[in-house]
Amino acid sequence: GAEIVFCAIDENGEMLDRTRCRWLTQPIRNKHTGGSGASLLDVQRKMDELKKLERFFADVGCDAVALGACDLSCRRIREELEHVSFAMALRADDDPNAERWADAYYRASRPFNDSPLDPEFPTVDRHTYASRMPFRCVFVDESLPQLWAASVASSNSVGELTAPLRTALSCARALQDPYAEMCHYLAPDALSLGKLPLHPLMKMLPEDSLRRALTHELVDGACRLGVSLSDALDFEHRSHVLPYVPGLGPKM
Numbered sequence: 239g240a241e242i243v244f245c246a247i248d249e250n251g252e253m254l255d256r257t258r259c260r261w262l263t264q265p266i267r268n269k270h271t272g273g274s275g276a277s278l279l280d281v282q283r284k285m286d287e288l289k290k291l292e293r294f295f296a297d298v299g300c301d302a303v304a305l306g307a308c309d310l311s312c313r314r315i316r317e318e319l320e321h322v323s324f325a326m327a328l329r330a331d332d333d334p335n336a337e338r339w340a341d342a343y344y345r346a347s348r349p350f351n352d353s354p355l356d357p358e359f360p361t362v363d364r365h366t367y368a369s370r371m372p373f374r375c376v377f378v379d380e381s382l383p384q385l386w387a388a389s390v391a392s393s394n395s396v397g398e399l400t401a402p403l404r405t406a407l408s409c410a411r412a413l414q415d416p417y418a419e420m421c422h423y424l425a426p427d428a429l430s431l432g433k434l435p436l437h438p439l440m441k442m443l444p445e446d447s448l449r450r451a452l453t454h455e456l457v458d459g460a461c462r463l464g465v466s467l468s469d470a471l472d473f474e475h476r477s478h479v480l481p482y483v484p485g486l487g488p489k490m
Contacts, residue, residue: 257294284344288344291319295372321344339355342355382434389428408422417463417479418476424456425478432448
């Protein structure tokens with residue numbers, strides 16, 4: 239399968255860790271008629287990877303996953319990741335069978351049933367454990383993160399990361415603080431405000447008028463949302479909000 243890249247950030251948008259997986263979308267669930275059709279090797283590869291992802295999400299304290307919505311396969315990836323979250327909720331239970339529950343859930347033929355492990359473990363109720371899932375997946379538009387990942391600014395700030403990891407980093411930051419990350423895209427050596435793919439009819443407007451209107455929206459955003467000066471001074475990727483604070487920078 240295609241490689242999927244994950245990166246984790248802390249509350250300040252700084253990278254904590256990263257990982258990759260290849261077998262996440264490999265089908266290994268048992269069919270209603272018995273068996274999964276997957277080879278023992280495929281089953282082992284995916285089970286090992288699912289447990290690796292559980293450890294990764296637990297170690298970084300993940301509470302949300304920003305998933306770039308690039309094509310229809312993203313729906314399958316989101317479903318698989320939410321299965322990981324559900325399995326983590328099962329594994330965290332005090333019941334002595336919790337480990338067996340989680341492993342069996344990954345092979346269950348009807349994972350969305352009210353009793354997903356019936357008939358082996360009929361007392362496991364989906365609604366009970368769905369409320370304990372440690373994280374949820376959220377689709378994000380990765381078009382701007384991809385553009386930023388290819389920019390000079392991206393190379394200068396996180397040049398040690400590959401383009402997919404830069405995109406993942408930006409997607410995570412955009413979910414965490416969309417206003418700050420939009421301003422980050424507009425750093426002097428990053429993206430031009432008038433060239434952002436925000437609407438298919440943008441090109442019909444005069445560039446100067448468009449730039450003034452978008453700049454006004456960013457200044458208005460600073461006024462509505464507020465800006466932490468300490469964050470802007472401590473973290474480079476959050477410093478680009480300052481030009482849009484009334485009284486500061488060229489946008490005053």
